[in-house]
Amino acid sequence: MVSPAIALAFIPFLLTLLIRYRHYFLLFYRAVIVRLIQDCLTGIPREERAFQYVITHAIPGDAQHILNTFDQWCYHCEYLSNVGPQKGKILERLIYETAPLNVLELGTYCGYATILMAQVLPLGARLYTVEMDPGNAAIAEKVIRLAGFDEDTVELIVGPSEDIIPHLKDKHGVQKLDFVFMDHWKRFYLRDLQLLEEQDLLQEGTRILADNVLFPGAPHFLQYAKSCGRYRCKVHRTSLEYFRAIRDGMAELCYTKLQ
Numbered sequence: 151m152v153s154p155a156i157a158l159a160f161i162p163f164l165l166t167l168l169i170r171y172r173h174y175f176l177l178f179y180r181a182v183i184v185r186l187i188q189d190c191l192t193g194i195p196r197e198e199r200a201f202q203y204v205i206t207h208a209i210p211g212d213a214q215h216i217l218n219t220f221d222q223w224c225y226h227c228e229y230l231s232n233v234g235p236q237k238g239k240i241l242e243r244l245i246y247e248t249a250p251l252n253v254l255e256l257g258t259y260c261g262y263a264t265i266l267m268a269q270v271l272p273l274g275a276r277l278y279t280v281e282m283d284p285g286n287a288a289i290a291e292k293v294i295r296l297a298g299f300d301e302d303t304v305e306l307i308v309g310p311s312e313d314i315i316p317h318l319k320d321k322h323g324v325q326k327l328d329f330v331f332m333d334h335w336k337r338f339y340l341r342d343l344q345l346l347e348e349q350d351l352l353q354e355g356t357r358i359l360a361d362n363v364l365f366p367g368a369p370h371f372l373q374y375a376k377s378c379g380r381y382r383c384k385v386h387r388t389s390l391e392y393f394r395a396i397r398d399g400m401a402e403l404c405y406t407k408l409q
């Protein structure tokens with residue numbers, strides 16, 4: 151039995167913890183607790199709830215309006231791990247500046263970043279987006295088509311990246327990639343970057359933008375990118391999607407054979 155004196159001594163310690171990490175507790179509450187409660191109450195998965203909101207509030211064919219509607223839901227209802235509006239601007243600007251013709255996204259989720267990229271792609275470009283969760287992929291497919299992008303512009307590939315990347319050339323006709331957006335589980339970033347290298351899918355100047363390299367973080371990926379000599383690497387410091395108080399970053403890599 152813990153004595154009341156010891157229990158009392160812990161209160162300031164717990165309070166300090168709560169105050170210092172309040173943003174992370176809030177994230178946990180919004181992303182996990184609220185989700186569990188709403189899942190039980192509605193019997194509908196969170197991503198489907200978000201889609202139902204989008205389909206009833208967004209203007210079909212207007213990608214920017216669909217993105218704004220997702221953002222509204224994420225700020226006012228529940229949390230989704232979309233790239234979000236702030237980091238979305240970095241992604242959008244890079245796509246705009248590099249005008250890539252062959253783009254790969256790893257981790258489609260609900261299709262938020264997919265339509266964000268698709269709306270600034272140059273004419274004739276093709277975006278391949280890979281999602282391993284069939285439920286998320288079904289929602290993304292509806293979101294992508296709702297935004298007005300056809301299968302010639304955006305191809306959604308369902309399956310784990312480790313199975314898909316080795317067959318991008320033979321099954322999907324991809325020769326080289328100009329731009330890769332990595333936003334799947336962080337522990338796969340390094341493995342999949344090396345898979346892209348092995349499969350000879352990268353070329354001089356290919357840009358790779360990797361999300362969440364500071365939170366939750368991808369330290370091995372960052373270390374490799376900075377030290378292997380094949381990439382020029384910079385980290386855009388920003389904040390976590392829909393949580394300004396939590397620091398995060400996006401790593402921008404530029405592949406070069408010359409270094």
Ligand SMILES: C[S@@+](CC[C@H](N)C(=O)[O-])C[C@H]1O[C@@H](n2cnc3c(N)ncnc32)[C@H](O)[C@@H]1O
Nearest residue numbers: 232233257259262263281282310311333334335
């Ligand atoms: C953070 S979400 C992606 C968000 C999305 N890029 C956006 O900004 O709208 C991560 C997604 O990656 C998917 N995923 C995780 N590991 C994967 C893998 N190895 N292959 C394909 N998809 C994966 C998850 O199922 C999840 O839907």
Ligand SMILES: [Mg+2]
Nearest residue numbers: 233333361362
């Ligand atoms: Mg992300």
